Structures are given as structure tokens and as C-alpha cells.
Amino acid sequence: MPRKYICPSCKMKTGVNIVYGMPGIDLWEQHERGEVALGGCILEPNQPDRRCLACGHEWQIVRRSEEPDLFMLADLIKVVAFAANKHKNQRRKDHEASPYINHPIALADVLANEAFVTDLNILSAAILHDTIEDTETTEQELIQLFGYRIASIVLEVTDDKTLAKEDRKLAQIQHASHISVEAKTVKLADKICNLRDIISSPPIGWSLERKQVYFKWAEDVVAGLRGTNARLEAIFDGLVLKGYSDFT
Numbered sequence: 188m189p190r191k192y193i194c195p196s197c198k199m200k201t202g203v204n205i206v207y208g209m210p211g212i213d214l215w216e217q218h219e220r221g222e223v224a225l226g227g228c229i230l231e232p233n234q235p236d237r238r239c240l241a242c243g244h245e246w247q248i249v250r251r252s253e254e255p256d257l258f259m260l261a262d263l264i265k266v267v268a269f270a271a272n273k274h275k276n277q278r279r280k281d282h283e284a285s286p287y288i289n290h291p292i293a294l295a296d297v298l299a300n301e302a303f304v305t306d307l308n309i310l311s312a313a314i315l316h317d318t319i320e321d322t323e324t325t326e327q328e329l330i331q332l333f334g335y336r337i338a339s340i341v342l343e344v345t346d347d348k349t350l351a352k353e354d355r356k357l358a359q360i361q362h363a364s365h366i367s368v369e370a371k372t373v374k375l376a377d378k379i380c381n382l383r384d385i386i387s388s389p390p391i392g393w394s395l396e397r398k399q400v401y402f403k404w405a406e407d408v409v410a411g412l413r414g415t416n417a418r419l420e421a422i423f424d425g426l427v428l429k430g431y432s433d434f435t
């Protein structure tokens with residue numbers, strides 16, 4: 188999927204188009220003809236403008252080995268397969284009872300494609316974020332399969348189910364500012380996806396008031412997550428505004 192390159196100098200999303208992904212046969216052929224460079228980021232051929240339009244930074248075409256990217260992709264697929272299997276019998280609470288795994292995948296999609304987060308630990312933790320809370324998955328299992336860092340981010344975004352529901356909601360507000368930046372990033376994406384769901388495919392039977400209460404609570408949680416990712420925070424703020432207009 189083509190997308191704009193983010194300038195490493197001024198961070199503006201401008202300049203050349205690139206294609207992310209694993210090189211397929213077509214791209215290998217183009218590569219043989221010298222039309223594209225391979226790697227995690229594949230430059231589109233014949234791109235005229237190789238300067239950042241905002242700050243003038245000159246784009247350097249760096250041909251990277253594709254292998255590390257292939258390993259990363261394989262790791263992420265392993266994470267998705269694991270989460271899909273763990274959530275296989277669960278459904279969301281919406282009218283269609285959507286497959287539960289749509290939700291963790293939606294988090295990773297927001298992070299990767301709307302906020303341009305590339306940290307594999309964050310993307311993996313997003314996909315795994317409800318495994319400990321909502322399935323039989325243990326921390327040890329995650330450590331063994333995916334390593335300590337990913338497991339600990341998942342644990343940071345996991346509610347303590349021994350607490351009563353009201354206390355769990357309060358605990359999320361109180362803990363938000365104390366968790367790691369990676370966990371905050373996952374949590375922002377989680378709140379974004381749940382607000383989107385409440386706007387477009389809410390849990391069955393939710394009154395207007397219940398939606399308003401959830402939005403207010405989400406705002407209180409996100410207050411403790413601010414300063415983490417400006418793009419995610421802007422998306423969240425846009426949804427809150429939409430909620431205020433839809434739910435009044």
C-alpha cells in the first residue's frame with residue numbers, strides 16, 4: 188500500500204511515496220530491473236520529488252537487507268495467529284456479534300496505519316492486549332513465546348479482574364499516567380477503537396446515557412495518557428467531539 192514517507196528530519200509526512208511490505212514476485216522482478224529498492228520500505232519507481240517538501244531534507248535511497256524485515260513480519264504473524272486462536276470462541280458485544288479478534292487487529296491497524304507506529308513490541312502488545320484479561324493466557328506463556336518486553340506491556344494494560352467492576356474502571360484512571368510509554372500507546376489505541384465501536388456498532392442495549400458515561404470515563408483515562416502520541420490523541424479528541432454531537 189503506497190503511503191507518504193515521513194521525513195526523518197522534520198517528521199512531516201511529505202515527500203516521496205513508498206510501499207511497505209514483503210517483496211513479492213513482481214517486486215523482485217522490478218528489483219532485478221533496478222526499478223525498486225527492496226527492504227521493509229520499498230521506494231516507488233519514478234518518484235520525481237526526492238526532497239522533503241517541508242524542510243528540504245534530501246531523501247537518501249538506502250538499500251537495506253530484506254531479511255530483518257521478513258523476520259519481523261514472521262514474528263507479527265505468529266502474534267496474530269496466537270491471539271486469533273485464543274479469542275476464537277469470543278465475540279464483541281455489538282449487534283452482529285463480530286469476531287473478537289477484529290478488535291485487537293483494529294488496534295494494530297490504527298497504530299500502524301493511522302499513527303505510523305512501527306515499534307514491533309507495541310504492535311504485538313496491541314494484538315495481544317486482551318489475551319490475559321479475557322482468555323486463559325498466562326504471563327508466562329507470553330514471555331516464553333514473545334519475550335519479556337511484549338508480555339510486560341500486555342500486563343500493564345490488563346485489568347485486575349479480582350476488583351469489582353467500578354473499582355477496575357477507577358483503577359484504569361488512576362494507573363494511566365504511571366504505565367510505560369508503550370503501554371500508554373496501546374491503551375490510546377484501545378480507547379480509540381472502543382469509542383469508534385460505540386459510535387458505529389455499540390454493544391446491544393446500550394442507552395444514550397450509558398454511551399455518554401463510557402465516553403466520559405474514556406476521557407478521564409486518556410487524561411493520564413497524554414503527551415504520548417500526538418496523532419493518536421488527535422484521533423481520540425475527534426471521536427470525543429463526534430460523541431458529544433451524536434449522543435446529545
Ligand code: NDP
Pocket residue numbers: 279280281290317352353356377381382384385388389390394396397400401
Ligand atoms: P462494559 O465494560 O461492560 O463494556 C465495555 C467494554 O466492552 C469495552 O471497554 C470493550 O472492552 C468491550 N466491548 C465489546 N464490544 C464492544 C463494542 N461493540 N463497543 C464498545 N466496547 C465493546 O461496560 P462499561 O465500560 O460501561 O462498564 C460497566 C460499568 O457500567 C459498570 O461499572 C456498571 O456499574 C456500569 N453500568 C452503567 C450503566 C449506565 O447506563 N450508565 C448501565 C449498566 C452498567 P475491551 O476493549 O476490553 O474488549
Ligand code: ZN
Pocket residue numbers: 290316317377
Ligand atoms: Zn480492548
